[in-house]
Amino acid sequence: MAAVLDVQNLKTYFHTEYGLVKAVDGVSFQINQGEIVGLVGESGCGKSVSILSVMQLIPTPPGEIVDGKVLFEGDNLLQYKANGPQIRAIRGSKITMIFQEPMTSLNPVLTICRQLTESLELHLDMDRQAARERAIELLKMVGVPDAASRVDDYPHQFSGGMRQRVMIAMALSCNPMIIFADEPTTAVDVTTQAQLLELMKDLVTRQNASLVIVTHNLGVVARYAQRIYVMYAGRIVESGLSEDIFGHPHHPYTIGLLNSVPRLGEKHGTRKLVPIDGLPPDLINMPPTCAFLPRCTYKVEKCQKEPWPALRAVGDQHYISCYVDIREK
Amino acid sequence: MADDIEKTAKNSDAIGTAVAPPRHSEWRRISRVFFGRKLYAIGFAICVLLILVAIFAPWIATHDPLKTDLRHKLEQPSWTHLLGTDSVGRDTFSRIVYGTRTSLLIGFTAVFASAIIGTLMGLAAAYFGGWVFAIIMRFTDALMALPGIILVLLIAGLAGGGIPVVIFALGFGGIAGMCRMMCGQALSVKQNDYVLAGRAIGMSDWRMMLTQIFPNAFPPLMVGITMGIGGVVLGEAGLSFLGIGVMPPTPSWGGMVNNGQSYLLTNPILSLAPGVAIMLLVFGFNMLGDGVRDAVDPKLRGVL
Numbered sequence: 001m002a003a004v005l006d007v008q009n010l011k012t013y014f015h016t017e018y019g020l021v022k023a024v025d026g027v028s029f030q031i032n033q034g035e036i037v038g039l040v041g042e043s044g045c046g047k048s049v050s051i052l053s054v055m056q057l058i059p060t061p062p063g064e065i066v067d068g069k070v071l072f073e074g075d076n077l078l079q080y081k082a083n084g085p086q087i088r089a090i091r092g093s094k095i096t097m098i099f100q101e102p103m104t105s106l107n108p109v110l111t112i113c114r115q116l117t118e119s120l121e122l123h124l125d126m127d128r129q130a131a132r133e134r135a136i137e138l139l140k141m142v143g144v145p146d147a148a149s150r151v152d153d154y155p156h157q158f159s160g161g162m163r164q165r166v167m168i169a170m171a172l173s174c175n176p177m178i179i180f181a182d183e184p185t186t187a188v189d190v191t192t193q194a195q196l197l198e199l200m201k202d203l204v205t206r207q208n209a210s211l212v213i214v215t216h217n218l219g220v221v222a223r224y225a226q227r228i229y230v231m232y233a234g235r236i237v238e239s240g241l242s243e244d245i246f247g248h249p250h251h252p253y254t255i256g257l258l259n260s261v262p263r264l265g266e267k268h269g270t271r272k273l274v275p276i277d278g279l280p281p282d283l284i285n286m287p288p289t290c291a292f293l294p295r296c297t298y299k300v301e302k303c304q305k306e307p308w309p310a311l312r313a314v315g316d317q318h319y320i321s322c323y324v325d326i327r328e329k
Numbered sequence: 330m331a332d333d334i335e336k337t338a339k340n341s342d343a344i345g346t347a348v349a350p351p352r353h354s355e356w357r358r359i360s361r362v363f364f365g366r367k368l369y370a371i372g373f374a375i376c377v378l379l380i381l382v383a384i385f386a387p388w389i390a391t392h393d394p395l396k397t398d399l400r401h402k403l404e405q406p407s408w409t410h411l412l413g414t415d416s417v418g419r420d421t422f423s424r425i426v427y428g429t430r431t432s433l434l435i436g437f438t439a440v441f442a443s444a445i446i447g448t449l450m451g452l453a454a455a456y457f458g459g460w461v462f463a464i465i466m467r468f469t470d471a472l473m474a475l476p477g478i479i480l481v482l483l484i485a486g487l488a489g490g491g492i493p494v495v496i497f498a499l500g501f502g503g504i505a506g507m508c509r510m511m512c513g514q515a516l517s518v519k520q521n522d523y524v525l526a527g528r529a530i531g532m533s534d535w536r537m538m539l540t541q542i543f544p545n546a547f548p549p550l551m552v553g554i555t556m557g558i559g560g561v562v563l564g565e566a567g568l569s570f571l572g573i574g575v576m577p578p579t580p581s582w583g584g585m586v587n588n589g590q591s592y593l594l595t596n597p598i599l600s601l602a603p604g605v606a607i608m609l610l611v612f613g614f615n616m617l618g619d620g621v622r623d624a625v626d627p628k629l630r631g632v633l
Binding site: 055057061083087088089090091092093096097099100101104105106107108109110114118119122123167170 | 459521522523525526527528529530531532533534540541544545
C-alpha cells in the first residue's frame with residue numbers, strides 16, 4: 001500500500017511568555033490509502049498540534065513549524081504559505097478535518113445548507129442548486145432524519161450528535177483522501193460515540209479515504225484503527241499494527257496506558273487497574289533524556305545517560321523508542 | 330391509582346410519538362422582545378414618523394422654508410403659521426419639517442460612513458493581528474486622544490461649513506469608536522472553533538472575515554449605530570448653533586435654535602420648537618438602540 005501522506009520529522013514549537021514549548025518535536029508518521037490510523041496520547045502530548053501542523057492551521061505567532069516535511073501527492077505542503085492558494089485548494093477538498101466540539105464548530109449565524117455548500121462551491125465549482133441537492137444528499141448519508149427540511153435550519157436547532165453528523169458530512173463533502181478527526185467523539189455521549197464511529201468507518205471505507213482518529217480514548221482506536229501511533233511529550237514513542245500495540249505493547253508508556261484502563265470481558269476483581277505515577281513532563285523544561293523516565297518502572301542505567309532513544313524496530317511494522325527490551329506476559 | 334398509571338402510559342406514548350417542537354423563527358423572537366416594551370415601540374414609532382416627515386416634507390410643509398417675508402416677521406403661532414415666523418418672516422413649522430431632512434441626512438450618512446470604515450478597520454486589525462493590528466489601533470488611539478469636539482471644530486473650521494463638511498467632521502470622529510468596538514468583538518469571535526473549521530475547509534481570508542467573523546461580531550454594533558445617529562444629530566445641531574455647521578439658508582435645527590436665541594424672551598417658540606425636535610429625534614433613536622440591544626443580545630435570550 002502506498003502512503004498518501006508522509007510526515008517526516010515534524011517540529012512545531014510555540015513561543016510563549018514562559019519559554020519555548022516544543023509541542024511537537026520530531027514526529028514522523030505515514031498514512032496509507034484507505035487506512036484508519038489512531039493517534040493516541042494524553043492531553044497536551046502534541047496530537048492535535050501534529051495534525052493542525054499538517055494542515056498549516058497553527059496560529060502563527062505564537063506557533064511555528066520549525067522543521068519537517070509533509071509529503072502529499074509528491075508535494076511538501078510546508079513549502080506553501082500558511083493561507084496561500086495552494087494549501088487552501090487542498091484543505092477541505094483533499095484533506096479535511098472533523099473537530100472535537102460540535103457545539104462550537106458550526107457558525108451559529110449561517111444555515112446548515114450554507115455551511116455545507118461552502119466547500120462544494122469553493123472546491124467543486126458547483127452552482128447553488130446543485131450544491132444544495134448534494135448537501136441534502138450528504139445529510140441523508142450521515143443519517144440526519146428529514147434532511148430536506150432540516151438543511152435550512154440553524155446549528156442551534158440541532159443536538160450535539162446531529163451537529164457532529166453535520167461536521168462529518170462537511171468533511172466528506174468533496175470526497176477527500178484524508179480525514180483528520182480530532183477527538184471526534186469526546187464531546188458526545190457513549191451511545192452517540194459508537195454510532196458516529198461506525199458511521200465514519202462505514203463512509204470512509206466506502207469512499208476509500210484514509211481516516212486519522214486523534215484521541216486519548218484507547219477503546220475508540222482499539223476497535224476502529226488498523227494502525228496506531230502512541231505519542232508522549234511531543235514525540236511518537238510506539239507505533240505499530242493495532243493487534244501488536246494492544247497484544248504485545250513494548251514501550252513502558254503504552255504498557256502503563258493499557259494497565260490503567262479496564263478491559264471488556266475481564267472478570268471482575270482479577271486485575272487491579274494501575275495508574276501511571278507522576279505527571280506529564282513540563283514541555284518548557286524538557287529533560288535531555290527520555291521524557292518518560294521519571295515515571296518509568298522499567299528504567300535501566302542507560303536511560304539516565306543517553307538522550308531520548310530513536311525509534312527502533314521490534315517487529316514487523318512495530319517500532320518503539322526505548323532502550324529496554326520488555327517481555328510483557 | 331389506576332387512572333394515574335393510565336395517564337402515565339398515555340404520556341409516555343405521547344413522548345414516543347412526539348413530533349419535533351415548532352420551529353421558532355429568530356425574527357419573531359426579536360420582534361416580540363422589541364415591540365413587547367412600550368418605550369421601545371414608542372422610540373421606533375418616533376423614528377419612523379421622522380423618516381416619513383423627511384421623505385414627504387414638501388407635502389407636509391405649509392410654506393416654502395426658504396421664502397422670506399419681512400412684512401410677517403416674528404409672528405406668533407397662528408393658523409397660517411403654525412409655529413410662527415422667524416426674524417426674516419420664514420415659516421418655522423416648514424423649516425422644522427425640512428430640517429428633518431438635513432438632520433437625518435447628516436445623521437445617517439455620517440454614522441454609516443464611520444460604521445463602514447470603522448468596521449473594516451476593526452475587522453482587519455482583529456483578523457490579521459500583528460503589525461496590521463498595531464498600526465490600526467495606534468491610529469484609533471491617536472484619534473481618541475483628540476477631544477471629539479475640538480476635532481470636529483478643527484475640520485469644520487478649516488473647511489468652512491456646509492453639509493458635506495459636517496458629515497465628514499462628525500463621521501471621522503466616529504470611526505475610532507466603531508473600529509474599537511468591531512475589533513473587540515471580532516477578537517472574541519475569532520477564538521471560536523468554527524473560525525478554525527472555516528480555515529480547515531479552505532476559505533480565503535476575505536471569505537472568512539465576511540462569513541465567519543463579521544456576521545457574528547456585528548449585532549452589538551447595531552446598537553452603536555442606532556445610538557450613534559442620535560449623537561451625530563446632536564453634534565450637527567451643536568455645530569450649526571455655533572455657526573460652523575450647516576450654512577444658511579438651508580434649514581437646520583441647530584441653526585434655528587441659534588437664530589431664535591436673540592428673541593428668546595419675546596418669541597421663545599423660535600428656539601423651543603427646533604429644540605424639542607432635536608430632543609425627540611435623539612430620544613427616539615436612543616430608545617430604538619436600547620430596544621435593538623435587548624432584542625439581539627444573545628446573553629438576554631430566554632430572559633426577555
